[in-house]
Amino acid sequence: MTIRNLEYLFKPRSIAIVGRGKRAGGFDATVEFNLIEGGFKGPVMPVNPDQQAVSGVLAYKNIDSLPLVPELAILTTPVEEAPELIGQLGARGTKAVLLLSREVLQDHRGAKAALLGPEISRRYTDEGESLKQRILAAAKPYLLRVMGPDHLGYAVPSADLNASLSASRPLLGHIALLCQSAAVMRSLLDWATSHEIGFSHVISVGMRWDVDFGDLLDYLLRDSHTRAILMYMENTRNRRKFVSAARAAARVKPVIVLKPRDFRAGSVEDAVYDAVFQRAGILRVDNIEQLFAAAETLATAKPVFSNRLMILSNSYSLALLTSDALHRYGGQLTRISEETRAQVARACRPDYPIENPVDLGDMAGAEEYGKALDLLLKEPGTDGILVLHAPSSMDRSMESARTLVERAGGRRLIMTCWIGESSVQSAREMFKSAHIPTYQAPGEAVEAFMRLAQHRRNQELLMETPPSIPEEFTPDTETARRVIQIALIAGRRRLNAYETSQILSAYEIPVAPLHFASTPEAASEMALELKVPVALKILSPDIASKSEVGGVAFGLSNPLQVLVAASDMLARVRELAPEAVIDGFAVQAMQSRHGxxxxxxxxxxxxxxxxxxxxxxxxxEAEVIDDMAYALPPLNMQLARDLMSRTRLYRQLRDNRGRPVDLDEIALTLIKVSQMVVDLAEVVEMDINPLWINNSGLLALDANVSIETVDPTTVSQRLAILPYPKELEKLFVLPDGRRFLMRPILPEDEPQIIDLVRRMPAEDVRMRFFQPIRELSHDMAARLTQLDYNREMAIAMTSPDGVPGKTTIWGVVRCNADPNMEKAEYSILVDRAMTGIGLGPMLMRYIIEYARKLGIKELYGEVLRENEAMLRLNRALNFKIQATFDDPGVLHVSLPLN
Incomplete structure (x- = not known):
């Protein structure tokens, strides 16, 4: 990922528009007009060998004749000419190119060609890929960035830059809009303009041959004009790059996505996108109105912590309709204490039962609303209050609105819905001026509240500290890999039931004992040995669903029944699946687990x-019931519990006191499967079904595993989120025999990081954080331990035999690389009780070597001038030490690498 030279795309000081053709009014003329009309302050230089002027501006015959170097070049020539032109521009010193074209090979002509047959479709796709590679090859020597190819372009109102073909000029605001479709972007701009919504950036991302969603998210994360990022997305390519950038951006500012559901790709693919957005902290919406409403709500509303809402209204019927909508969206009504209900009744409506929704009656005015709010805002169980006002016989809407505004400055979320049109417009304007979220209809308000709750939940997944695994497990990965490799060498792509049982056992997932029988007679003899009713299953790597071909029989009580059932099963399977290879039968003692x-x-x-x-x-009936949730690996306990909570089944597992189960045992099983995915790249599909759970424990009765040969060079990139890099663990032994383990930090380490800071002298803490800190907050500690290993690293020094979260941490060194992976900032924290034995130098040498292997060119840090211990270490490690201009008390230290 990189944001290198993106500032030349969005903040250029000079622009060249390269086109050709004698026809006036082409793309180059449109872009020229939009740039000048948009107020761009720098020179705009058209290059066109066929015209003397473009839109009244003198044109240059070629790139070499330009009087100065254009920082940005906009190419309106056919895309096939781009490689040569980019080479010329790069040689002149241009740093960014926007490709504007009427026709884009890979997607549009390729899609149309697909209708004519696979050979034509493949030819157009290959042409597009070849052209893409030639363009990137031409740009690479000059580190030149390429945007597009695209039909529309982009605009940066904050920089007076309109490098687009859009007839409408976006209003200035603080929302960045990234759009994968030029047609949808035009619609979004039209809708936003009519609703007076402004933008910091409006970017049609086009084909994303170079600059893509990940790059743009990284850039906008650092843009001071952007407060929220909206995306219209249909797909993304670089999985890890996108997820990593999205997680970084969502920690800092709201990221909201509108993604249509592509039913041609199947429901699983869309559910995967949902899982990605949740893991990245992104809020997904369903339409244009929700996209902008969510941005406004998240930007103006106070945060919520759950989905409990208080409803205050002057209409009981309106409040009932609102509470009904809240339940449909999955929200809850706040429970009001008896004391508060009694106080509200006495103050606002004597002798009337008060509950949530709170009905003040149609005669309620400013006084009743004010007294009720004063009491309800003190109620601890609510996440927000939605105040409704319906027209009544006495017009008191403005007075009631003023009363609400006076009370809206606290920490609690207040949302408003004043029903009506022109009569309540002044009240709505008052709410907007006071930055109080206001909505025209109760359903819109409830939707907005639930989006706040969902956004909070997604953020918590980024920041939550997972509890330690309730029991450790050590998978037998060698056995699992051996089973898979034997099957692959045999040319099989599916494991049989016996092999699958070995895989699950290797990862300590309890399985029902399985006995192999090669023939019906052998199955009958096995049943005789077991002396209990048995289940009989066909063993075949070619049959995914045994029940569909009659390959399963249950409750066979004697050997004769097993012999008959096995013979009939064999004949039936050979008839229904004649190509399937039959390995034999699996015989299992019937399992009975009550409840x-x-x-x-x-x-x-x-x-x-x-x-x-x-x-x-x-x-x-799992497919018919359709109660499934999806999550990206790797998982920890918190993420596993969140995955479970997104099913209807979870509520039954959690709340059914008559059939209690250990939810941690289920979560641990999910972690084991997640580890299996991390360890065994060959596993592409698996179903453990049914997996029984009751108060006696968990048991896998059946499973299917599909495997494929993998390219060793792509194994590390197949996961969207980089798992814990165990290969970075390193054991150190001091001369006195003391042993220490250096390992990447884990989310479970948060309590020990807090304890490390708590143990340290206040002066040491100030030296590290440049401010006095008594104790790390949860959010700050979570940021220090919840790492995206793809772009940041922290190495902890601990005991070699300790458990994360419980073992003392003696020191931590971290390295945060910039998105260009050129420079990285380090920081280090060492317990003073351990100074003098070399832990600090060991940590620093480790992080220097780590950064060097990543290809980082420079490691740097900021050190307080009075921090002599750190400066001595910097000098010993050959860091260059310089004063900083903005703060004489801080020194900049840097070490060139590579």
């Missing part, structure tokens, strides 16, 4: 984001 729930845990491999974990309702 067991049937679960399903599985793995799917998505087209865009690689493997995902599935959890939901199991059994033969």
């Amino acid at each position: 067991a729930y049937e679960l399903m845990v599985g793995v799917r491999t998505g087209r865009r984001f690689g493997p995902v974990i599935i959890f939901g309702h199991g059994g033969t």
Whole structure:
């Protein structure tokens, strides 16, 4: 990922527009007019060998004849000419190019060609890919960035830049809009202009041959004019780059996405995108109105912590309709204490039962609204109050609105809905001026509240500290890999039931004991040995669903029944699946667990984001019940519990006191499957179904595993989120025999990081954080331990045999690389009780070597002038030490690498 030279795209000081052709009014003329009319302050230089002037501006015959170097070049020539022109521009010193074209090979002509047959479609696709590579090759020597190809372009109102073909000029604001479709972007701009919504950036991302969603998110994250990022997205390509950039951006400012559901790709693929957005902290909406409403709500509303809403109204019927909408969206009404209900009744409506929704009656005015709010805002159980006002016989809307504004400055969220049109317009304007979210209809308000709750939940997934795993497990990865490799060498793409059982056992997932029988007679003899009723299953790597071909029989009570059932099963399977290879039979003692729930845990491999974990309702009717949730690996306990909570089944598992189960045991099983995905790249699909759980524990009765040969060079990139890099663990032994483990920090380490800071002298803490800190807050500690290993690293020094979260941390060194992966900032924290034995130098040498292997060119840091211990260490490690201009008390230290 990189934001290198993107400032030349969005803040250029000079622009060249390169076109050709004698026809006036082409793309180059449109862009020229939009740039000048938009108020661009720098020179705009048209290059056109066929015209003397473009839109009244003298044109240059070629790039070499330009009087100065254009920082940005806009090419309106056919895309096929771009490689040569980019080479010429790069040689002149141009740093960014926008490709504007009427026709884009890879997507549009390729899509149309697909209708004519696979050979024509493949030819156009290959042409597009070849052209893309030639363009990127031409740009690479000059570090030149390429935007597009695209039909529309982009605008940056804050920089008076309109490098687009759009007839409408976006209003100035603080929202950045990224759009994958030029047609949708025009619609969004038209809608936003009519609603007086402004933008910091409006970017049609086009084909994304170079600059893509990940780059733009990284750039906008750092843009001071942008307060929220909106995206219209149909797909994305670089999975890890996008997820990493999205997680970084969503920590700082709201990121909201409108993504249509592509039913041609199947429901699984869309569910994968949902899982990605949730893991990245992105809020997904369903239409244009919600896209902008969510941005406004998140920018103006106070944060919520759950989905509990208080409704205050002067109309009982209106309040009932609102509460009904709240329940439909999955929200809850706040429970009001008896004391508060009594106080509201006495103050506002004597002798009338008060509950939530709170009905003040149609005669309520400013006094009643004010007294009720004073009491309800003190109620601890609410996340927000929605105040409704319906027209009544006495017009008191403005007085009531003023009363509400006077009370809206506290920490609690207040939302408003004044029903009506012209009569309540002044009240709505008053709310907007006071930055109080206001809505025209109760349903819109409820939707907005639930979006706030969902956004908060997504943010918590970024910041939540997971509890430690309730029990450790050590998978036997060698056995699992050996089973898979034997099957692949044999040319098989699906494991049989016996092999699958070995895989699950290797990852300590309890399985029902399975016995192999090669023939019906052998199955009968096995049943005789077991002396209990048995289940009989066909063993075949070619049959995914045994029940569909009659390959399962249950409750066979004697050997004769097993012999008959096996013979009939063999004949039936050979008739229904004649090509299937039959390995034999699996014989299992019938399992009986009273009150067991049937679960399903599985793995799917998505087209865009690689493997995902599935959890939901199991059994033969799992597809009909359709109660499934998806999550990206790797998982921890918190993420596993969140995955479970997104199913209807979870509420039953959690709340059914008559059939209690250990939810942590289910979560641990999800973690084991997640680890299986991380370890075994060959596993592309898996279903453990049914997976029984009751108060006696968990048991897998059946499973299917599909495998594929993988390219070793792509294994590390198949996951959307980089898992814990265990290969970075390193053991150090001091001369006195003391042993320390250096390892990447984990989310579970948060309590120990807080404890480390708490143990340190106040002066040491000030030296590290440049301000006095008594104790790390949860949010700050979570940011220090919840790492995206793809772009940041923190190495903790601990005991070698400790458990994360419980073992003392003696020191931490971290390295945060810029998106260009050129420079990285380091910081270090060492317990004073351990100074003098070399822990600080060991940590610094480790992070220097780590940065060097990443290809980082410079490691730097900021050190207080009085921090002599750190400066001595910097000098010993050959850091260059310089004064800073803006703060004489801070020194800049840097070490060139590579």
